[in-house]
Amino acid sequence: MNTAAEKKVRLRTSAMIASIAAEGQRVESAPFGHALVELAQQRADVVGMTADLAKYTDLHIFARAYPERFYQMGMAEQLLMGAAGGMAKEGLMPFVTTYAVFGTRRAYDFVHQVIAEDNLNVKLCCALPGLTTGYGPSHQATDDIAMMRAIPNLTIVDPCDALDIRQAVPAIAAHNGPVYMRLLRGQVPLVLEEYDYQFELGKAKLLRDGTEVVIISSGILTMRALESAKALAKDGISVAVLHVPTIKPLDEEAILQAASRSGRLVVVAENHSTIGGLSDAVCALLMEKRVFPTLKRIALPDAFLDAGALPTLHDRYGISTESICENIKSWL
Template identity: 75%
Template structure:
C-alpha cells in the first residue's frame, strides 16, 4: 500500500536511516523486501543472506516469510560473498544484502574471484549507495559503480524508486550471472508510476520529452531530474529525462538516439562520483559513436571524501538537490 512521507521538519542532523523522500511525497514501504518475498513464494531455490543488516536492507521480510531459507552471516562481508558463491554452485539463487560500502570495499576480492570469475548466479543488493546517508565517507559508497563496472560479466542496476525496485527484482533473479543492484530501503519514493514506466533489464527509457535540455540519469537522480523538469517549465525551459537503470550492460543505442534526436544540452545526473560513473559512460558512448551534443555537463558527486551531515544539506552542498540542480542547468544554458 502506498503511503505519504511523514510531514515532519527536515532533519538537522545526520541519520543512518534518513529517507530520501521529500516532505509529503508518496512512498512505498520496503519494495525490495516485499518483491523478493513474492517472487520466492514458488521458487525454493531463492535464498537470502545478510551481514547483520536484515532490518536495514528490508531482508527481514524474507527472513520472516522463509526462515529456513534465510542465513545471517554476522558482520563478515567476505564470508557473506563466499557463502553466496558456494550456494550458487549448488544451484541456489542467493540474494546477498549489506551496505554498498561493505560489499564493494570490504568484500571486493571475494566478489571478483569467488562469484564473478565463475559467473555464479549471485544477486548482490546493497543499501546506502552514493550520498544516501549523512554518516560520512565510511558509509557513503560514492565509487561503488566504478568499482563494480570493472568486474567482467557483472550486471549493474541503479533503480530510481519503489516501482523500479519491485519490477527489477524478478528480472535480476531470472538473469543468469552475477548482479549488483543499488538498493533503496524503508519508505522509498514512488514517482515512475505516473509515467507509464516499466523496468526492462538492459534498457534505458525516455520518461519525458523536451526541447532544450536532455537529462540522462540513474537512481534517485531520475526522480530529481523529473522534479527539475517540472520546476523549469515556469522559466520556459523544456527538459527531457532519459532514465538509465541498467548501468552495465549499457544501452548505448537508446542514449545515442536520444542525443541525436534534438540539438539539446546534455546533462548527466548521478548519485555517484564523477569519476567512473554514468557521466563517463555517456561521454565515452557519445565519443565512440561520434555524436556531439550542443553541450555536455556532469551533475554528479565530486572526486572527494564527502562531508557528514543532514542529507538535504549535503545534497544542496554537492549540487544534486532539485533546487541547486535546476540553478546549475539554467547557468549552463546561458
Template identity: 70%
Template sequence: MSRTKRGAWRGISAAAQDPSKPRLTTSAMIASLAGADQRTSPAPFGRALVELGKTRPEILGLTADLAKYTDLHVFAQAYPDRFYQMGMAEQNLMLTAAGLAHEGFIPFVTTYAAFASRRTFDFISQGIAEEGLPVKICCALPGLTTGYGPSHQATEDIAIFRGMPDLVIVDPCDALDIEQAVPAIAAHDGPVYMRLLRGQVPMVLDEYDYTFELGKAKLLRDGADALVISSGFMTMRALETAKLLAADKVEVAVLHVPTIKPLDQEAILREAGRTGRMVVVAENHTEIGGLGEAVATLLLRESVIPPRFRQIALPDAFLDAGALPTLHDRYGISAEAMVRSIKVWL
C-alpha cells in the same frame, strides 16, 4: 569526537544558520529521500523478494548483520529456513553465497554498498563473477544516501564494479523500479550488483507508464532544450527539476537509465543525437568512473557530439557527514541545485 560526529555537527549547523529553513536534527542523516507530501512504499525490496519466493524455492536471503537495514528482514520473517545471518564477515558472506549458487540456489545477498565494493571486491571477482554464478548482491546506502560520513557513503561503488567482467549493475529510481527489478535480476543467468533504497521508498515512476527492463533505458518525458540522462534516485530529482524549469518555459527531457552495465547504447545515442539539446548526466555517484563517464565515452566513440555536455555528480572527494538535505544541496544533487546549474549552462 569521531570524524562522523564532527561532520554531522558541522552539516546540521550549516543548515541552521539559514533562518528561513527549519532546523535539522541528527535524524535527517538517515531520513527518507521522499519529500513531505510524496507517496512512498515500505520495504519494496523485501516485499518483492517475498513475492518471488512464493514460486521460486531456490531463492535464498543472506546478509552480514544488516537484515533490518536492507529490508531483508521481511524475507527472513516469511522464509526463516531460507535466510542466513552471516554476521559481520562480508568476505565470508560472498563466498558462502557462491557455494550455495554452485548447488543450484539463487542467493540474494545484502549489506551496505561501501562494504560490498571496498571490502569484498576480490571475493566477488574470483568467487562469483569469474564463475558466472547467479548471486544477486543488493546493497543499501549507495552514493550519498546516508549522512554518516565517508565510512558509509559508497560514492565510488559503480566505478569500482564497472571494471568487473560479466557483472550487471542496476541502479533503480524508486519503489516501483525496485519491485520490478527483483524478479528481472533473479531471471538473469549471472551475477548482479543492485543499489538499494530502503525503508519508506518514494513512488514516482508509476506516473510515467514505466516498466523496468534489464538493460533498457526509458524516456520518461520529452523536451527540446536539454536532455537529462540519469540513474537511481537522481531520475526522481531530474523529474522534479524538469517540472520546476517548465515554469520558466525551459523544456527538459529525462532518460532514465536503471541498468548501468550493460548500457543501453541505442537509446542513449538516439536521444543524445537529437539536434540542439544540451546533454546532462545526473548521478548519485562520484564524477569519476560512473554513468557520466560511461555516457561521455559512448558519445565520443560514436561521434555524437551534443552542443554542450555536463555532469551533475558528487565531487571526487571524501564527503562531509551531516543532514542529507543539507549535503544534497551542498554537493549539487538536490532538485533546487540542479535547476540552478542547468539555468547557468543554458
C-alpha cells in the same frame, strides 16, 4: 528569538540520517523485501543472505516469511560473498544484502574471484548507495559503480524508486549471472507510476520528452531530474528525462538517440562520483561513436564527502532539485 529562516536551517541540518523522500511525497515501505517474498513464492531456489544487516536492508521481511531460507552470516562480508558463491554452485539463487560500501570495498576480491569469475547466479543488493546517508565516507558508497563496472560478467542496476525496485527484483532473478543492484531501503519514494513505466534489464526509458535539455540519469537522480523538469517547465524550459536503470550493459542505442538530437543540452546526472560511473560511461560512448553534443555532468565530487543531514548535503554537492535547476539555467 529565532527567525523563521533560522528554524528552517535547523530543521534541515539537525538529523544525521534523513529519508530521501520529500515531505508529503508518496512512499512505499520496504519494496525490496516484499518483492523478494513474492519471488520466493514462485522460486524455491531463492535464498536470502546478509552480514548482520537484515533489518537495515529490508531482508528481515524475507527472513520472517522464509526463516529456513535465510542465512545470517554475521559481520563478515568476505565470508558472506564466499558462502553465496558456494550456494550458487549448488543450484541456489542467493540474494545477498549489506551496505554498498561493505559489499564493494570490503568484499571486492571475493565478488571478483568467487562470484563473477565463475559467472555465478548471485544477486548483490546493497543499500546506502551514493549520498543516501549522512554518516560520512565510511558509509557513503560514492565509488561503488566505478569498482563494480570493472568486474567482467557483472550486471549493474541503479533503480530510481519503489516501483523500479519491485519490478527489478524478478527481472534480475530471470537473468542468469551475477548482478549488483543499488538498493533503496525503508520508506522509498514512489514516482514512476505516473509515467507508465516498466523496468526492463538493459533498457533505458524516455520518461518525458523535451526540446531544450535532455537529462540522462539513473537512481535517485532520475527522481530529481523529473522534479527539475517540472520546475523548469514553469520557467518555459523544456526538459526531457531518459532514465538509465541498467548501468552495465548500457543501452547504447537509447543514449545515442537522446544525445544526437540537434540543439539540446545533454546533462548526465548520477548519485555517484564523477569518476567511473554513468557519466564516464556515457562520455566514453559518445566519444567512440563521434557524437559531440554540449554536455554537462551532475555528479558527486571526487572527494571524501562531509557528514550531516541529507538535504543539506544534497544542496552542498549539487544533487538537490534546486541545485539542478540552478545549474541547468546557468548552462543554457
